[in-house]
Amino acid sequence: MKKLHRLIIGIYIGPFILTFLTVLFILIMQFLWLYIDELVGKGIEWYIIIELLFYASAHLVPMALPVAILLSSIMAFGNMGENYELVALKSSGMSLMRIMYPLIVVAGITSVSAFYFANNIWPVANLKFKTLLYDIQHTKPAIDIQPGVFYKGIEGYVIKIESKDEDGQTMHDMLIYDHTKRQGASKVIRAEKGRMFMSEDKMILNLVLYNGHSYDEVKDKDLKDNSHKPLVRAQFDEEIIRFNLAGFQLERTDEEAFTSNYQMLNISQLEREMDTLQIKFLDRIEHVKMIQRQKFSLWRDTTITDSTTVAIDSLKTYSILTDTDESASVRIVDMAINLTRSAKTQLSQFKAEFQNRRHYIDKHRTEWHRKFTIAFSCIVLFFIGAPLGAIIRKGGMGLPVIIAIIGFLVHYMLNIVGEKLVKEDTVVPFIGMWLSSIILFPIALILTYKATTDSALFEGSTYINLLRKFGNFVRKIIREKRAV
Numbered sequence: 001m002k003k004l005h006r007l008i009i010g011i012y013i014g015p016f017i018l019t020f021l022t023v024l025f026i027l028i029m030q031f032l033w034l035y036i037d038e039l040v041g042k043g044i045e046w047y048i049i050i051e052l053l054f055y056a057s058a059h060l061v062p063m064a065l066p067v068a069i070l071l072s073s074i075m076a077f078g079n080m081g082e083n084y085e086l087v088a089l090k091s092s093g094m095s096l097m098r099i100m101y102p103l104i105v106v107a108g109i110t111s112v113s114a115f116y117f118a119n120n121i122w123p124v125a126n127l128k129f130k131t132l133l134y135d136i137q138h139t140k141p142a143i144d145i146q147p148g149v150f151y152k153g154i155e156g157y158v159i160k161i162e163s164k165d166e167d168g169q170t171m172h173d174m175l176i177y178d179h180t181k182r183q184g185a186s187k188v189i190r191a192e193k194g195r196m197f198m199s200e201d202k203m204i205l206n207l208v209l210y211n212g213h214s215y216d217e218v219k220d221k222d223l224k225d226n227s228h229k230p231l232v233r234a235q236f237d238e239e240i241i242r243f244n245l246a247g248f249q250l251e252r253t254d255e256e257a258f259t260s261n262y263q264m265l266n267i268s269q270l271e272r273e274m275d276t277l278q279i280k281f282l283d284r285i286e287h288v289k290m291i292q293r294q295k296f297s298l299w300r301d302t303t304i305t306d307s308t309t310v311a312i313d314s315l316k317t318y319s320i321l322t323d324t325d326e327s328a329s330v331r332i333v334d335m336a337i338n339l340t341r342s343a344k345t346q347l348s349q350f351k352a353e354f355q356n357r358r359h360y361i362d363k364h365r366t367e368w369h370r371k372f373t374i375a376f377s378c379i380v381l382f383f384i385g386a387p388l389g390a391i392i393r394k395g396g397m398g399l400p401v402i403i404a405i406i407g408f409l410v411h412y413m414l415n416i417v418g419e420k421l422v423k424e425d426t427v428v429p430f431i432g433m434w435l436s437s438i439i440l441f442p443i444a445l446i447l448t449y450k451a452t453t454d455s456a457l458f459e460g461s462t463y464i465n466l467l468r469k470f471g472n473f474v475r476k477i478i479r480e481k482r483a484v
Contacts, residue, residue, distance in 0.1 A: 005102040012103050016072035023064040024057055031056050052132050058125035062374045065114055066411060070381040071404035077389030078400050086390060096452045100386055107382040115375035119266045127264040154243050156180040170195050186217040205243040212236055262364045270368045274361060281357045288350050362429050366422055369433035376437050383444035387451035411436050
């Protein structure tokens with residue numbers, strides 16, 4: 001590798017790593033802000049949180065990578081232009097494409113790595129991330145009984161206390177409503193004092209009550225009047241209640257339950273799944289056609305057409321208006337109308353089913369195209385960022401950051417719009433997923449051409465001169481019209 005190539009790559013790699021880690025950190029913070037309610041108050045160990053953030057960071061890499069490439073390429077060539085390094089290289093006879101060559105190779109390697117990541121690592125990261133997040137979301141909050149508040153976190157019990165000692169275990173003036181019999185608050189326990197502690201395996205919560213009474217309404221099946229239930233009152237010096245805490249512990253779900261999701265599949269698995277779904281879809285269509293032929297085989301027109309036409313044909317078949325009396329004709333007409341309404345409802349249900357099946361297949365196709373668009377967007381954004389940096393000739397974190405943010409927002413919004421159009425069945429998955437690349441790729445070519453020809457794209461004097469030329473052209477036309 002030449003020294004010049006190492007110099008150019010070194011100028012690019014530093015901002016790329018810094019930008020990538022910064023954007024990834026911001027996205028992780030956004031993730032924490034979004035799911036903070038799911039994580040706080042459940043007593044989840046710190047290493048579980050770290051594991052979730054690790055999988056979340058891998059899940060967010062495809063979003064952080066394009067903006068890192070765009071910003072780092074702008075900053076690299078902007079710094080070279082600001083320090084007159086581009087001028088020196090061009091004066092020695094090197095073209096801009098020759099200067100960009102080592103970074104084009106780096107961008108190509110990054111693109112290939114992004115494709116490998118999206119196809120092999122991203123599905124696994126998505127699987128582990130969604131599984132762990134699902135487990136955390138379905139974990140009950142840790143037990144935290146506050147004085148003066150009715151606590152309902154333990155299933156089947158409602159607990160209220162008046163005060164709590166500093167040790168967090170001893171409570172005073174306890175009131176407990178027992179709903180475990182599913183008969184309302186049939187049992188009430190009142191105790192002067194209580195102490196709460198966990199078992200060694202942390203699966204059982206022991207609540208020891210001191211100096212209290214229990215009131216239990218006993219339901220007697222032999223009594224016809226339920227308003228007069230026997231009341232059992234008991235006094236105790238010490239009583240132990242044990243609560244099962246299985247729902248309060250984080251239980252890891254088997255990952256096999258999520259492996260069929262289209263986001264957890266690579267390209268080969270997606271292709272096999274799409275083939276299977278397409279075959280099932282076509283078989284279902286043939287099955288529905290067969291059902292409809294059998295159902296309307298007594299009618300003259302077995303083809304499912306407009307419901308009114310079917311009703312009229314059925315009337316003609318049975319000649320009900322000429323061969324029967326008026327009341328029988330009315331009954332047969334009502335029967336035909338009901339049959340056609342039923343057929344219309346059933347066909348609407350089949351239509352909704354087919355749309356759902358097609359949308360589910362389109363989701364797989366969308367994910368299949370996503371593997372390639374992530375890689376291709378790295379190339380497109382590099383050829384947008386590098387020429388922009390060479391044109392603006394500004395380094396640092398000022399103007400390059402603003403331009404990079406605008407460029408990334410355009411790229412991101414086009415991706416969102418494309419996916420939404422696919423979901424709404426407006427465009428096919430190919431158009432929707434490649435919409436951003438279709439629009440931005442010509443822009444990248446134009447910017448590269450402008451940069452190689454040393455076009456003053458962002459200089460105000462250029463546009464002022466254009467406006468002057470346009471004004472002179474307009475005035476010339478006006479003068480010619482007046483002369484005529």
